[in-house]
Amino acid sequence: MGELTSALSCQSGMKIHINYAEKIPGGDINEVFKLNTDNGLLFLKMNDAHNYPDMFEREFMGLETLSATNTLSVPRPLATGRSGGKVFLVTEFMEKGRINPDFWENFGANLSRMHRHTQQHFGLPQANYIGNIKQYNTPYSSWSVFYAFNRLQPLTREAYDRQVIDKQMVTQMETLWRHLPQIFPDEQPSLLHGDFWSGNYMVGSDGRACVYDPAVYYGNREMDLATARLFGGFDTRFFFSYQTMYPLAEGWQQRIGICQLYPLLVHLLLFGGSYYNSVKDILDNFN
Structure with a gap:
């Protein structure tokens, strides 16, 4: 020590x-x-x-x-x-507290405020990690290019090299990332937590949300929201509050699965198991 x-x-x-x-x-x-x-x-x-x-x-x-x-x-x-x-x-050390009556509304509103912090390009000057997986953040002016080159391609390649996905799934991924410019509307980069699921927040001593274990970058804010929906643990009041404060672009519901592909690939590489089927279902629905 x-x-x-x-x-x-x-x-x-x-x-x-x-x-x-x-x-x-x-x-x-x-x-x-x-x-x-x-x-x-x-x-x-x-x-x-x-x-x-x-x-x-x-x-x-x-x-x-x-x-x-x-x-x-x-x-x-x-x-x-x-x-x-x-x-x-x-x-x-964050001490746990008792939840405030307006916990979810406050949580959603504060996430929306965080997402209003922006910069010129998607990404960061340096790579970081999500779990123990390297997260590439090479800056791009296009979210679709960033998502393809820094998120889906590296993990698809690693998953194939580890033999946890097959060639057919690689082909489906390649088809998807060619269509990303038609799927995502233009929007400014938002500061993201980057690994925003229910295991990475707690009720702090003040009765409000405290988040930790970030995988920070500037990206499309739908990523944090889609990850929050992936594993449960967020009340509907959280999403309503966010949408009231900072409405998502039209058609966001159809993009949830596409945004969830990245955290699902991360979990597939880390834990295997049922995450393969979750990735396959999203790709099958797209293709």
Whole structure:
């Protein structure tokens, strides 16, 4: 813990002493711990430094980017670095609270405010990660080109190389991404959480939503909304509030499945199983 303590004290600007670390459940991708320190509770994530040398550096930057919007609450990032062959990220420990009566309305409204933060191009200056999968963010002025080249193509190639999809599915994907310019209307890039499913939010101590584990980039805002619909866990009041504050472009309902292909491919690569059929159903409906 020596390197970790030194990095934490140096980067946070406070002298911090770790009393003990308690391993906690919920880490599918990373080892996660609750740190008891002289300055209160902190949250620690660790992974292999050889395989993922910049994973937490990118997540640290993502949390800072989301925090700077003053919209959705995120855990404050405190330190990142290497220790004993591991890379680590330390953030504040978010205590769970009781849900406010306007929780869902506030959640939807704040996501819409976050999505109004924009830049000239889709993407980011650097790659980052979704889970432990590399997420390419090469900037493009077209969402359709960005989605094809940075999202669907790399994961389709990896899935085929791993033999978790067949040649027919690759052909279906190729047909789909050629049609993306006709599917998506023009819209400015939005700052996205990037991995916006129900496992990546909690009710904070103030009774409002706190989001974490981001895979930040500037993209089409329908991606966050489609991912939220994919695995459940979001009340209809959330979607109604968002739509009231920042209505989606006409025809968004028909694009939900296309947007869900990316998180489904991520889950297919990470966990296999039924995600193959989910991807196939969307492609069959398109083709």
